[in-house]
Amino acid sequence: MRAKDIRGKAGAQPLTMLTAYDAPTAELVDAAGVDMVLVGDSVGNLRLGYESTLPVTVEEMASHTAAVARATDDALVIADMPFLSYGADDGDAVEHCGRMLKEADADAVKLESGPHTVELTDRLTDLGIPVQAHLGLTPQRENETGLFRQGTDADSARRTIDLAERHENAGAFSVVLEHVPANLGETVTDAVDIPTIGIGAGPHCDGQVLVVDEVVGLAEDTAPFSRSFGDVRGEMADAIEGYVGAVERGEFPADEHRHYEDELDDIYQ
Numbered sequence: 001m002r003a004k005d006i007r008g009k010a011g012a013q014p015l016t017m018l019t020a021y022d023a024p025t026a027e028l029v030d031a032a033g034v035d036m037v038l039v040g041d042s043v044g045n046l047r048l049g050y051e052s053t054l055p056v057t058v059e060e061m062a063s064h065t066a067a068v069a070r071a072t073d074d075a076l077v078i079a080d081m082p083f084l085s086y087g088a089d090d091g092d093a094v095e096h097c098g099r100m101l102k103e104a105d106a107d108a109v110k111l112e113s114g115p116h117t118v119e120l121t122d123r124l125t126d127l128g129i130p131v132q133a134h135l136g137l138t139p140q141r142e143n144e145t146g147l148f149r150q151g152t153d154a155d156s157a158r159r160t161i162d163l164a165e166r167h168e169n170a171g172a173f174s175v176v177l178e179h180v181p182a183n184l185g186e187t188v189t190d191a192v193d194i195p196t197i198g199i200g201a202g203p204h205c206d207g208q209v210l211v212v213d214e215v216v217g218l219a220e221d222t223a224p225f226s227r228s229f230g231d232v233r234g235e236m237a238d239a240i241e242g243y244v245g246a247v248e249r250g251e252f253p254a255d256e257h258r259h260y261e262d263e264l265d266d267i268y269q
């Protein structure tokens with residue numbers, strides 16, 4: 001899958017996008033026929049033990065993106081650019097985004113977007129780096145805005161629509177809308193020709209994205225707009241407790257898990 005294929009899919013069958021941070025998860029996500037795999041900077045709080053996404057580095061994103069890309073055959077692999085790897089200096093931003101394609105084998109990058117990413121999106125797409133924009137709640141700005149719903153008043157809704165149009169004109173191939181009212185999700189979807197991918201943005205977007213840990217039930221908490229389709233956390237806890245109990249009771253390793261070499265007996269006498 002290429003970014004240009006996604007660009008043409010607005011209004012068709014709903015697009016699917018899920019995060020993945022490692023090779024085994026990416027393999028399962030890809031096999032399920034998901035259109036886009038996002039190596040989200042949510043890897044920071046979901047897998048690396050950080051309190052938020054802010055400490056995630058370019059190196060960490062490149063490593064996780066490469067693992068996902070190695071295990072993905074069909075879906076578009078999108079590397080989420082971490083906090084301050086773009087937006088301060090365009091030369092650095094081009095280098096960091098370029099690394100995701102050159103070294104980590106991503107197909108595209110995602111930028112948490114605002115007025116400061118319009119020109120950068122233009123520059124990156126000119127250079128051949130496909131860009132997915134991200135509007136609404138942008139968690140990298142949590143110290144400034146908090147982790148709240150966005151686009152809830154007329155001014156901020158108008159800003160979101162305007163930014164979606166400016167990023168489309170700058171060459172973005174799609175736009176993620178996070179935690180905005182469903183009617184704003186619908187208005188943005190009508191206003192742009194590129195696909196809108198919603199997360200907590202209602203049913204009118206051209207596609208949906210969720211965090212895989214929430215979908216499979218591995219995350220401790222689930223966002224109010226998300227849904228668990230499994231209980232991987234419960235299954236992991238059962239398996240791990242099962243192992244600990246079996247070792248403590250002397251049931252593991254059993255006969256079938258051990259082997260002896262008769263000729264070695266002499267060494268131990």
Ligand code: KIV
Nearest residue numbers: 019040041042080209
């Ligand atoms: O990092 C992430 O997981 C994301 C999604 C929530 C869109 O940006």
